[in-house]
Amino acid sequence: GAGVSQSPRYKVAKRGQDVALRCDPISGHVSLFWYQQALGQGPEFLTYFQNEAQLDKSGLPSDRFFAERPEGSVSTLKIQRTQQEDSAVYLCASSLDLSGGGTDTQYFGPGTRLTVL
Amino acid sequence: QKEVEQDPGPLSVPEGAIVSLNCTYSNSAFQYFMWYRQYSRKGPELLMYTYSSGNKEDGRFTAQVDKSSKYISLFIRDSQPSDSATYLCAMSGRSNYKLTFGKGTLLTVNP
Numbered sequence: 001g002a003g004v005s006q007s008p009r010y011k012v013a014k015r016g017q018d019v020a021l022r023c024d025p026i027s028g029h030v031s032l033f034w035y036q037q038a039l040g041q042g043p044e045f046l047t048y049f050q051n052e053a054q055l056d057k058s059g060l061p062s063d064r065f066f067a068e069r070p071e072g073s074v075s076t077l078k079i080q081r082t083q084q085e086d087s088a089v090y091l092c093a094s095s096l097d098l099s100g101g102g103t104d105t106q107y108f109g110p111g112t113r114l115t116v117l
Numbered sequence: 118q119k120e121v122e123q124d125p126g127p128l129s130v131p132e133g134a135i136v137s138l139n140c141t142y143s144n145s146a147f148q149y150f151m152w153y154r155q156y157s158r159k160g161p162e163l164l165m166y167t168y169s170s171g172n173k174e175d176g177r178f179t180a181q182v183d184k185s186s187k188y189i190s191l192f193i194r195d196s197q198p199s200d201s202a203t204y205l206c207a208m209s210g211r212s213n214y215k216l217t218f219g220k221g222t223l224l225t226v227n228p
Contacts, residue, residue: 040204042218108160
């Protein structure tokens with residue numbers, strides 16, 4: 001079946017521009033995550049949604065970063081007034097969200113590579 | 118000091134070699150331990166998952182967790198060129214949703 005898809009795959013922005021990155025999770029997956037992966041680094045957690053509720057946004061680096069998932073499926077990560085340090089790959093992941101503390105595999109999309117000039 | 122430390126390599130081995138990858142961590146609250154494989158320009162894909170201490174084997178892959186030493190390993194037997202990728206260790210605590218990743222180790226298996 002279809003996996004997690006992200007668009008655009010590549011985005012070049014001039015410093016100060018706003019960007020919007022889209023994530024389409026696997027159908028039926030309740031949980032959705034955003035991670036930021038800088039060059040040569042592992043992914044770092046940004047935020048977590050359960051359905052449309054944003055339950056954890058502790059990893060968002062500044063108030064320029066904003067994420068939403070209004071209908072509990074597609075999510076958008078918005079970055080306002082982009083800076084050069086925002087250049088990274090932004091990964092989206094989704095999971096089925098099994099209750100009761102069991103393992104819950106996160107399936108990752110291919111990422112959006114953002115370059116801020 | 119980062120919560121999860123992983124030698125970034127690069128690691129280059131001949132085909133058929135046994136590969137050993139490892140991570141150390143400092144947060145004793147971590148209970149779930151994972152290894153992800155990431156090919157160039159792709160997202161990470163889950164290879165192995167282990168809860169708490171112990172070993173787990175899946176085909177050519179074996180994951181080991183030693184919570185007393187805060188040390189996890191991934192062994193790849195009979196390595197193949199198709200195993201060439203970046204291997205990321207990841208961990209989470211009781212919440213089981215927020216993954217903390219290592220830097221990743223770039224592995225090249227030469228035919």
